[in-house]
Amino acid sequence: MQSVIAHNAGHLLELVERCVFLGFWRFDARQGRLYWSEQLARLHGAPPGYTPTFADAMSHYAEEHRPELEARIRACREQGTPFDVEVQLNSMQGSHTWVRCVGQPLRDAQGEIIGTEGVVQEIAPAGYQPGTLMRHTVGMGGALGGTEAFATIDRQGRISYANVQAEQLLTPGGEPLVGRKIWSFFQKRARLRLEERFLHALEQGEGLELEEMDAQVSHWLELRGFPFGAGLALHLRDVSARRQAQQHLMLLEGSIARLNDIVIITEAAPFRAPGPRIVFVNEAFERRTGYTREEVIGQSPRLLQGPNTERAQLDRIRAALEQWERVRVDLVNYTKGGEPYWVDLDVSPVWDDTRRLTHWVAVGRDITERKRDEEKIQYLAFYDPLTQLPNRQMLLDRLNEAVGRNVQGRDGALMFIDLDNFKVLNDTLGHQKGDLLLQQVARRLRHCVAKGDLVARLGGDEFVVLLENTPEKPLDPLTAAQVVSQRILQALGEPYVLPGYLHHSTCSIGVTLFGKAPSSVSELLKQADLAMYQAKAAGRNAVRFFDPEMQAVASENAALAADLRSAWRDNHLNIEYQPQVGMDGRMTGVEALLRWEHPGRGPVQPEHFIPTAEETSLIIPIGHWVLEAACAQLALWARRPDRAHLSIAVNVSVRQFRHPDFIDEVMSCVRRAGVPPGKLKLELTESLLADNLESVIAKMRNLKEMGVRLSVDDFGIGYSSLSYLKRLPIDELKIDRGFVKDILTDGNDAAIAGTIIGLCRNLGLDVIAEGVETEEQRQFLARQGCHRYQGYLFCKPLPIEELEAFIARVEGEAGITPEPSSAAS
Template sequence: MDGASLEHAQALLKLVERTAFVGTWTLDLHSGMLQWSEQLAQLHGAPPEYTPSRDHAFDHFAPEWRAEIEQRVRACAEEGTPFDVEAQVVTLQGRRLWVRAIGVAVRDENGKVVRIEGAVQDIAPHGYPQGSLLRHTVSMGGALGSGEAFATVDPEGRITFANEQAEKLLAPGGGELAGKSIFAAFKKTARLRIEERFRESFARQQRFELEELDARVSHWLEVRGYPFGAGLAVHLRDVTERHRADEQLRLLEGSIARLNDIVIITEAGPFGNPGPRIVFVNEAFERRTGYTRDEVLGRTPRILQGPNTQRDRLDHIRASLEQWSPVRVDLINYTKSGEPYWVDLDVSPVWDKSRRLTHWVAVGRDITERKMAEEKIQYLAFYDPLTQLPNRQLLLDRLNQALAQQEGGRAGALMFIDLDNFKVLNDTLGHQKGDLLLQQVAKRLRSCVAKGDTVARLGGDEFVILLENSGEKPIDPAKAARIVAQRVLTTLGEPYVLPGYLHHSSCSIGVTVFGRTPWTVGEVLKQADLAMYQAKAAGRNTVRFFDPEMQAIATANAALASDLRQAWLDNQLQIEYQPQVGADGHMTGVEALLRWEHPERGTVSPAQFIPTAEETSLIIPIGHWVLESACAQLAAWAHRPERAHLGISVNVSVRQFRHPDFVDEVTSAIVKSGIEPRKLRLELTESLLADGIEVTIAKMGSLKAMGVTLSLDDFGIGYSSLSYLKRLPLDQLKIDRSFVRDILTDPNDAAIARTIIGLAHSLGLGVMAEGVETEAQRDFLARQGCEEYQGFLFSRPLPIRELEALIDRLAAEEVT
């Protein structure tokens, strides 16, 4: 501002300070401090000491004026443009007042605007400036460069004064306006309305405001009249652009009202509290949010926010809009009833031709179903659908994180939990009840751990608990694991109420503690798994902790399994046959026994490699090979009279017997070899009776119907149940060698042997004793009624050539 303008501005401020109902204000642009005079506070119905914050200063104006006032103040602060406008304010009591607000920029010695000084005057009828005061105000307004057209007219509407801006509006072609009728500047259809408003204003001494088309038809003029003495002060403003914008807005409203996307238009107000007001919403907004248009107009979009609305995304929106940049985010909004929903929200600024920001337009697409689908996919990827527990993938992620925190000195424990005899429940009562049991187990396990610990289901009846040590519970992880494990044993040992059935169950738990050594996820899982199997081997319903010796055994077993696979591929496995002798001393058959001669290990005991074959499932192809070899041998013997009467016993493992194709494989081997089925004796173990008894009985029935001889091996050391035994289609019981070894010195072993023989006779079954090594043992068993024997007393296991040589020698001796 130049010196003359500053002088006029200061004169104006002094003038308005002497006028009634006037208050002054100062805005320091460096500190942001806004100061009000006592008169200005009084005008707004506030106490004398009241001063609003800068962010809320514009809230005292009526909503329809805020954007313009803010724009004028911003232009004054940024470019030094003074302003002189009339607007309405709302007092703290809610009363609306028409005021005149002026402001001028004050610069420092470098020409930078450092503050704005201004005044606010109540321009109600009793406060209108009169006579010379009005002329002073008019001239001062021109000096301030307000840019508004101004004129005075007499009661007949003849122009008595017009400033430069008024001349441009009313006489764009040039010419003197003084003495001419102001009504001639307007379209004929509007003249009568304007004349009527002028007369009413003179008569009632009341201001008026209207908008009409001027004589050029293409322009809209805003006309405001203020009576003074014997004339009217008339302010004129070209509002054509606003009318066009309003018309475009109406057309826009008509177009977007039918869109399925939610549309919200707000004024371009400040982003403080409460923020820009809503000026338009479409029908889709009303349908989705439950709010009517009348309920939200004049309010801010904050009405749609709720407890889960992402604050970081709101901050991102605000930061972008403060830079007048468009922004797009996914946001949680809330309906009127409090229901959350997701929107893909796109917010853009709207500018007029002068690049002045006028509105914000927000378009939101309802993506709730998509988000729910994404959440469901995410849930299915990391949670078990049956128990709602974390699955293997999520467990591995959390275990990875737990192991990564070892460097900070934190330790934890991993617990493997396996339900004991769960397969029995599934096979006897069905998978539906098995699923119900798993759901109850999951619920009980969750109750056994603290918040922050993880309970996961790996699959089947295997569960895992991850205990993580934190600063909130600095307890030794081994001690914590013992406490939780005991709690799990007790809780899972309580009866389970299933439909129509009260089920009792237990579990085996393996525990490993991590944090002292930088282990990998795979190592920790393997250690807990090994400990769990040790708990199973210890009798189940117990807890075992991993130790290095256990790892050494596991490593040795892994090496043995690897060597066994190679042995199978290299045909290192051989079959030897041990003779079986009847009560008369004649050979009745042989038992096929597996042998392994390793090139480096030497002779590997069957007690070592048979369990490994079971664990690795190699027992299935090996067992099939033994079965076919035995059938082929029987077929070869059928053509030799001295051998044709012999049978061959083949041991069948539990895993082999459980295989779905086992019965078909036996049938195929018999048919292929053409042997008499009765000469093939399958020796089954008592462990088959531990679970799946109905399936076991059905398979045995199929084999028995085929003519195969069935023997129950190692009777008395496993799962002996008379209720099941009487239902099995057996031909023979075989007394285990552990009872035969001390049969002459241990009364208990002697009593067990007598009982087994008596039981077999009562059930109509034959009896064979294995491990017979002395004549005295055979004589004792013979006196009890044992019918067949097997052991070193008669022969050690022999390769086929030695066996056949023995058979031939015995046959020759019998002839002589």
């Protein structure tokens, strides 16, 4: 029986000792990128520099545990549910071990979950059973009832249970222990520290490991505490003989010399200058510090200290040793050559047989590599590895502090910076050059701000600058923001030298001021972001300041978005058709135009609600509905010889076109309606051509191969470039109504319209002018070579029933030319 208990006790201690922090991980779901620390990589058996995918990392966990782990991570990412599970890990090298995976949701500044993060602890090698550690902790008390001292304490540190061995160990007379506080059994000078450590462990629900001298019987006790209910379960053991043997062993020079840990022995002298002198060091000390034994014997340990040695840790050592107590600290020491290194330093007093203090023994384990790993993890938690700038987390921390300080009357400015057309650079020249550009942008931003101001990277091509009004730079925040923003515009507008390429870029800046009224961090970020989008709308390469009017516009847009969603759900949207006619006045087709009659607002113009549909992604289902309606109407006309020649043009938004299922949706609509694809014409805006041109061209070619006709709408006002226009597989260009409106009075508009018409003639493209309202405009366009028109001169947009009546009326009249409709109608 005792052998079984001893085995269980040894197994418990082994498990506890192995529960150490091993690795850190973070998964960003937006970018699909997984980061893991070097410690976690080593645990997986990964080679240096190996970058895993999420699926790759998951593949190393045992198949029987993987579904649960994946489900926990998925619930964490989707519902924000933290998790704590024990699973078996199979490393790349073929070894097996049990680990504890702890995770929590990773959130952005708005509190949205963008991924997961956590740590991994190694628990035990293969063969370990989940829950073993807790079962041993809780159940060991009964098993040890006849072999080892065991007790439990409540949240106040009072003993609630103790076996006979515990009573004999703590009170040789066998007095009852229940109700007495555990620290009352130790030496008076150690009680306060013991009480503090016990209460801290109880409050935090942590384990405890102590070794102190008993007050009554003057022997050394080893205590191990484990969370148990609301208190701790304690195992006590008399280690007096072991400790005395260790102390004697440490004094044996031959044995100490072979230790890998650094060992220093000093005399037991007072701590006033010059303090205790070194009487012995081992070979490990000589190897690590570069000092020879002869150089340090008789010297003070202060020779190992340097500029980064923490005074607080030295004070801890001095305070403990003055009480003749053992102390353990992490300390920065320095080699003979001035190189810093970290040691886990354990300093203990040594007594002779008469209890007279004779020496101090310091044993130091080199933990430099561990500290570097911790610093690296800390760095990754608060800095962007690409630009070396503070990341979102550090920005939020600093911004919270700044907002808190503003209660004291100090204010500042927050600047949101977004690079213009950065995606074009990434798509055309590759992400490597995009990363180089971001690094140069970061360096320029640092030079644009004063010392103490914060420059951070939020992600992608978004940067934030935090300006604070401090006694060192008491500049008005508005003035400071104006000066710095103009400095940034100029700096980021200078050419960037990339390998084999000279790149020109600009940025848009949104600024919000804070301090005059209470503001939350999320409000400030939203305000600066909103101002930045106003700068984009103003033409880019601009600065805009947030103001209440801007907020009012944002609120109005939010209300409009809610109403639009309701209108779509309740079928309050409809389609009108505007005829397109040829030179002889006969209809060649129509353009399908989306209309919204709001019950409270009345008619809402498309230029107002279409951008909202784009931003909310409602444009995807709405656009699909318009496509289906157009194809259904073409099917009806195809059955009538007098209508079969008509085509329908449908506007396609940028977001709709870029949807991965767009081509399949068009094919499905055409196939279900059973209409010739050539009768369907898709009108694309020039803004579609600004990003990822090769992908756009590939999609357009697929549509052309289906037989669908393609037109570029509003040509001449967007991103037109003759260098790529010839590559586009299009059938038609549409002259924007802005050029047609003043074509008779503005020479520039007339020249532009003539140029577009000539361009189409040379490229073999059809051309149509929209917004034609007078016969004089039509005649001018006809003289230039444009023979297809759309506008109020011929007919306003009509519901399908009124359009059918209009067509019948025109066809029934004598002659060919339809009766003109008044532009005012």
